[in-house]
Amino acid sequence: MDDSLLALLESMQLIRAFEEKAGMMYGLRKIGGFCHLYTGQEAVAVGAVSVLDLGRDYVLTGYRDHGHALALGMDPGAIMAELFGKATGVSRGKGGSMHLFDPAKRMLGGNGIVGAQIPVATGVALAQAYRGDGGVTLCFFGDGAFHQGALHESLNLAKVWSLPIVYVVENNQWGMGTNWKRVSSEEDFTLTVAGYGMKGLSCDGMDLASVRGALREAVDRARTAREPCLVEARTYRYKGHSMSDPQKYRSRDDVEEYRKRDPIDALKGRMTDSGELTEARWAEIAARVDAKVEAAVAFAEASPEPASGELYTDVYSSPRAAG
């Protein structure tokens, strides 16, 4: 258990360091467009993915997808190359930050349209149920997405079809500049889903153990009893919505309050207190993570741009279909 917890701590730190570097690279204009960083929310992706069976489960998410991709073990170099728009990127430079895909690593995508991954994920769970392969689908989305019709239609489908899916609402409390309370008729999302006859679980998204506990229960239910489930992870995003957000809607103090409960610091503290982690061991982890991130940037830098002919590849299964 010791080792695996250390591995999860390292995974969270990798996301943190990767995102901080991505923010810098954006500042240097190596990355363009919308880039939504995941800092603050690391415990959710890492904790949730840690209870999956990556031989048969799948993950889908929105545009804030770097954290989920890294937690699934996707190659940081290929992710960074995607952000740089390079041919070696996970989506060959065609998707960018919001559209990271890697089916071999069980990642069926980052999606740019708020809530659009929710019906799609529901369909992935349908395929798993249809084949009876025992797989479970994890579908991540934000508090803002909770109010899309796509979610409500999907919850009902998942329930009436008994699909093996876990919906994870990462309630970081802000959908762009809108606090979730201002747009939610019911602030407790677990109560909303109760109306669909669906189990809802809450957890502290700043606490890895809490996330793992709730997700383990939810994934077990989905896998063994074919009971779809919703988990609300209360969390916080440290950075603006995307790189262009002046964040006038919240104060620095609000962010600082949450930073005091930083999920990485908290886990580090707990593991140090219990003797599972030493300063030296942490220094080793941090150095390894930094080296990985540096290597990712170097790989992205050195990678070629896609060839101009790539514009017309992968529109259809066969080039001739274009007609």
Next chain:
Amino acid sequence: MSVITYREALGRALDEEMARDGRVFLMGEEVGEYDGAYKVSKGLLAKYGPDRVRDTPIAELGFTGAGVGAAIAGLRPVVEWMTHNFALLAMDQVINEAAKMRYMSGGQLSVPIVFRGPNGPAEYLASQHSQSFASFWAHVPGLKVLAPSTPADAYGLLKSAIRDDDPVVFLESEMMYGWKGEVSDQEFLVPFGKAAVARPGRDLTIISFSKPARAALEAADALAGRGIEAEVLDLRSIRPLDEAALYESVRRTGRCVVVDESWPFASVGSHVAYLVSRECFDRLDAPVALVSGEDVPMPYNHALELAAQPLAAKIEAAALRALYREV
């Protein structure tokens, strides 16, 4: 005269129309407390309050449809879509409800509503966020579709749209919001269905609308360097379409290039090219050309993304071909 941005021109139009008519209100994601995702509605919440500048949840189908309902019940809503990409979620309400209410009620209902927001590719936003839907909306009888490319036209057409008794889809662009232009300090309206001559010329006609109208002007500049005088027509209004102006120009120049950033298959551009080909057939000295967005989803990589768009160099090349000149 003041030089203001496209964004400010839209904001001024909204402000004036809200002041003029208490039935006019704005709703959409982040239009109020955030002052607009692209700051078009800046200051309006402070001035008009939350009933008239209404923040919505992220629920395009719901709030767009609620706008349609408010319109048939006597209000004059302006619905802001954060971008037209997200309006796809609301298409049923626009096409099956807003566009058909008057017709299927036998003329008993009016739907005075404006749906507006940025359309078309910006930069580095990849395929789900970089699409031009002009053709989708223009396809539908019952909708009016406007696509101004200058601050003055944005101002004058938005005011006309808000006063109109039919549903209007208004196409803006993230890239155009910062564009500057002269706008009269006096109030004015721009009528629907009138194309603008953005640049007069005698050798060929370039027809465009929205953001690519500027690329068309750049191409005309480059052509002028080669001694070719291109006339550039900016449609401004796609539906109704100023067919007369197009035919008059092309009959005079004998050559035509149509520029549209949408995909080429069944687009506004392809339709205009068809109309011009049919109506000016006996006066054309070359086939009508269409310079469109490439027929692919938008890639993220910047070089590919630029290659996918109808930029000035492509328009210039198409014009030279229409003149049987070396490209």
